[in-house]
Amino acid sequence: MTLKYTAVSEFPQIIEKLENTFSKNLTKPINYRKKQLERLYNLLDENEQEICDALYKDLHKHKTESLLGEINVIKQDCLDAIEHLDEWASPEYVKVGVAFKLNRCHIRKDPVGLVLIIGAWNYPVYLVLLPLVGAIAAGCTAIIKPSELAMYTATIIDALLPKYLDQEAYKCINGGVTEVTELLKYKFDHIFYTGSGAVGKKIMLAASNYLTPVTLELGGKSPAILDDNINFSVTAKRLIWAKSFNSGQTCIAPDYILCTKKTQEALLKEIPKVLRDQFGNDIQKSPDYARIINHRHFDRLVKLLEQTKGNIVIGGKTDRNDLFIEPTFVENVLKDDKLMEDEIFGPIFPIVIVENIKEAVKFINEKDFPLSLYPFSNDNDTIKFILDNTRSGGVTVNDCLIHATVPTLPFGGIGASGTGSYHGRKSFEIFTHERSVLKSPFFSEKLLERRYAPYNELNYKI
């Protein structure tokens, strides 16, 4: 199977068409937006099995993971947007001081225009269609560019989109680096990018040519900090779930663990049972465990296991033909270990020993701000200390990942883990320009006389 790329020669026509559609105000009526959101919902609902099959072919994703981690989240967001769109899109009248009492002041919620949405391969449906919900809700036209690495999914998205959504307003472009590089030569009104920080810099640079605003949803090393007083069996279950969901290829997967030596021992004791409970005796045979996306990423992860100076205590089995890597725990990993350089983005869990929580916080602060932070503790003061003294995109306390599933919580990074946030209303806001409008009546002229020259500054004393 090869993915059919969109010809670069078609780009000018596509872009011109979507710009025209926007200029004609076709995507702005609220009823039009709601209808398109309904159709996007139907696209996911009526083709659920085909989409899950594509995700299985790309990532060996179990249907439950495809529903929980991709399809259901987007459907829910469509429903939320349909329900709240009238309120989100209605003009906001603001209070004004005495000096402006004769004016009408309000904020219009205008769509920004034509937007470009570029997705990554690990959640290949979610990462293009979830931002698209925001773009449609805001009244924009949009191009989505799914990741070429999840080629079955990119193919089905390209096939389904025109069957459900208005082709004059929304378009899927397929391709790789060449196509994105070409696309970035055009002027968009917003670029929404999900992927690595290295490419994020290129996107930001290209966007700066037109001063186009960007949302960058990037990654990073998200730490789990374990206090000594926790419930180890529950913690083990939650950590394994979060690290093996999509085989650790989740931007907010816990990347590494920080804890004391005593806690490391207590945790590791629980792990084999949890792994058996969740995946049986032979994890490779479990239908619930995903695979690594391709050989390049597989080789990268295996190399990390070969290079680590830590001790592989649990797991370690790999199979290149099957792109399988067992959930693998590496104990006593040191600061300067290869595993501690870049985001792991796979089912390898290094444990770094620290003396106490204060040292854990210091360790985190010596790195880039992570996308997520996972403190596990029974002590509220400890949790507060960690939150007060670190920065991260988001936080789940005593669990992992789930803050990202709450539509009313903004999702995004800080610093190297990204800029801007979305989900729910925030997605609408990303693609909306808050346009301030003041309407002045002609009859107020008498009161305005003082602002004209010749000036008399005494009149302006407050």
Ligand code: NAD
């Ligand atoms: P990827 O290889 O699929 O790349 C992402 C997109 O960028 C693709 O559409 C691709 O075509 C394009 N691209 C790749 N190289 C390019 C280049 N040189 N020039 C222009 N465009 C290019 O995905 P990836 O980068 O491997 O994604 C993994 C990263 O994404 C991880 O760091 C992960 O944490 C992060 N991520 C973040 C989120 C989030 O919501 N914050 C979600 C998923 C993944």
